Amino acid sequence: MRPLARSVLPARPLLIQRAPNTARLQSTSSSSKDAATAALSPRWLSDLKTRVGKCINFGIDKEQVKEAGDILHYVNFNWKDLVAGSEGFLTGKHRWGLHRQQVAWGEMDSMGHVNNVTYNRWAESARVNWGMNFASMDTEHRDKWEALVTPKGIGMILRSIRTDYKFPIKYPDRVTVLHKLRSMPKADTDHFILDVVILSELHRRVAARCVEDIVIYDYKAGKKSSMEPFMVKMLVETFNLQEQAKTTYGNKALELIRRVQALEKSSWDRPDAKEDFGSAIP
Template sequence: MSVLKMRFVQRPIGLATRLYSTSPALPSRWFADLQTQLKELTTERYPKECTEKAQKLYAFSEQNWLELLAGQQGFLTEKKWRGIDNHQLLWGDMVSRQYGEVCIPPSRSNSISHLTGHVNNIMYNKYAETGRVKFIHNQSEDATEEEKSQWLDLPTPRGLGLILSSIKTEYKFPLEFPDRITVLYKLLESPTAESTLIKKEAWILSEKYRRLAAKCTEDTAIYDYRTAKKSVLKPFMVEKFQKTFKLQQEREKKYTEEADKLIKAVEELKSKFQ
């Protein structure tokens, strides 16, 4: 089902919308707020016409949550592009709170969840590191065998490589066991033949809450381990990264339009039935 096939009158909406590349970005909690509104519109206090349409829109938002939330920010959300896909968090990832001297076991975490801990902050950067390597390796798709070998070597010190020079992690909400996460990466700018840094952004998303848990902004230096000097990317790498950046822009435009249409569809239901 595509929301594009559902016709609704366009009206002003409480949730801010945007036009691609010109209007302000959507509020950070727009998706959670939208799903809350849709759940309300499916309750028995509303007529059948409203609840049926709201259920369809809610199903669409659930099936496409990653595209609507991250795709409209320029992230490539297809499985082959995901740095980490639907990864199960572990109890040991958390900083456990204690009740007296006794740590709370996972078997009791549901009954006394208010006493359990949250994922240790150092784990977020480890998730990002894993996603970063996968994002680089993903660039080798359709490469020749020789080029693929060089792509796979980039995260290593064997020749031309990448060194993380800076990372800023913004914590949006605490992850807790049990949950699953997906990590996505995107280029913040299109590299050129003269680039000595690659600027990227990572999102760590909670599958359980359909929310952004943390955002990492980072610079990665291009370094030649053989000469022990800063370097630049190989021409075929520059070309591939530029194609990836262009694809990001296309996805951002596509899913921004989808998100705006979904928001307007929900606003139409609210205007008609509330």
Template sequence: MACRARLKPRGAAFPWPVTALPRPGATPSYLGPHSCFHRRRLATSSAAPEAPPARWHADLKTRLGKCIIFGCTPPQVQRAAGVLRAVAQEWRTLTAGSEGFLTGGLRGLEDQAVVWGEMDSFQHVNNATYIRYAESARVNWITHFASVDPSHGSEWRKLMTPRATGLILKSIKADYKFHRRIAARTEEDIVIYDYKAASKTTMPPFVLGVFQDTWQRQVDEMARARQRIWQLVGEVESLEKETWNREDAVEDLGAAA
């Protein structure tokens, strides 16, 4: 299981990357009209491709199987194998990315092993365990920004401690999914709290720059992942039209002994 957070009211469990910040005192890069953030925002201003079906991963394998059973030429078999290889290797990244979650680089919590005692006799993971995974991912996700923004490293780490300004989990909700899809989706309500003043407060300025840039990266990743999924779907559709779905299609039943 892999866990990560996303800069939206809804969260989930997968890894994520981050980027460098400007020098202390400098104008945040995302505010400048000539900044890389501004260029990325313009480049991705158009709507992202349509979201793929929730069962795209399983459907592609089923459709490829039908093509192979019907009968494929050696080149077609190689193409089918290429799609299967891509699906097997990229399904987690594409599933997360298609919903706007970042993968690769620094992560909140990835490949978390389910240990003895976390499942019952029916191999069902206790609901509280998913919440613990999500909380571990959230803490790691925030503290990892300390290495991205060294000038505010100590402040990033303090956000998860009750020393000054910190992040408090107000509530969390988990929805449970299926195999080879996002296993559980968490929705968290986070409060920014000033422990010294004992009251809610606003987001620290140094946090906003990183969050703005990370959010735009999520938009870019959503477009990239969806384009890749539809590319794989298109390849499968092409194979279907060359095998069982062509006008003169005749199933290969094999040669008689």
């Protein structure tokens, strides 16, 4: 009987999508601490704005109006930092995978929302851009970074992807897609996990999350390989920046929550609170 052929890694770099290897993805744990916002509702930011609105509608003085305005202004201009940055995703323009990508009407299916396959395509495009961003930051090794998405030498191959859908995206909308390293790479690292968030610009929250298992592959040798030193250096720096972002924006998120709680305590949520219904007298 002819023996079964051994399975080999795909030849297409960084782009192939295989059936998820759930056991592998679950067994790779993060080496970083949980985000400060991990225990909050996925809608915590929109809920925060609603709570500020309740204070305003109840009736607040000039000082409280200024505080409410400052909170809403910060949230409106920094919502990506608060939602994604607080989890360790880097939100600067040199780190974007996709930024405000317009959702096409034709990407919706018969159910009236974007087809599930499209989310993986967004993640795929963003992942390639995530890798290419290093070429612009590490100009000394630009050619090597660009070669990672070709089958010429050392490359990065997508071994598996898992996607969790949070809510359906519909046209019109725009999406921003960000990647982050789950753990700090080492000199002998031959694969790593990327966490992905797909953000709806319309709803200003996470529409989907992906987990990608990436393999370092030597096309010339035809087998897995460890990361090259230039990769380890940049990815370690990136991981450290992720941890800094998680702390910075996690603390900022908790600070905003405390400020809203204080605003509530000084307006409608106090024993002697009386709602201001206005007056018909000019």
